[in-house]
Amino acid sequence: MEIAASSTEYVKVTATAKVGGSLITAASPPKFAFQPTSTTGNPATEDWLTGEWSAPHARILVGPSGGVVTLEPGEYRVWLSWAAGVEAPVYRAGTITVY
Numbered sequence: 001m002e003i004a005a006s007s008t009e010y011v012k013v014t015a016t017a018k019v020g021g022s023l024i025t026a027a028s029p030p031k032f033a034f035q036p037t038s039t040t041g042n043p044a045t046e047d048w049l050t051g052e053w054s055a056p057h058a059r060i061l062v063g064p065s066g067g068v069v070t071l072e073p074g075e076y077r078v079w080l081s082w083a084a085g086v087e088a089p090v091y092r093a094g095t096i097t098v099y
Helices: none
Strands: 009-014 017-019 022-024 031-036 052-054 057-062 074-081 090-098
Touching (some): 009 090
Antiparallel strands (some): 031 074
16 A cells, blocks of 8 residues: 555555354454565554554554644554454554655
């Protein structure tokens, strides 16, 4: 995904969970982290930001006009996590370029 630094829009990641072939809805909101691609390792606790579900997507509003976070120009890894019962999966969901 590519967005302008002056744009405010949702970053969406498709995320579904199934039990016995049936889709389930996660009870807690998804968490996102944006790390510069030059950063190594997983996000730290303070890097995680709360998003929301908009089935089948996890999404978070990014940008200077009311976004949860405003990203400076650069390339970032997008991370996604959520509570799933006793599991807490952490996924590197892709990259975003802010110009």
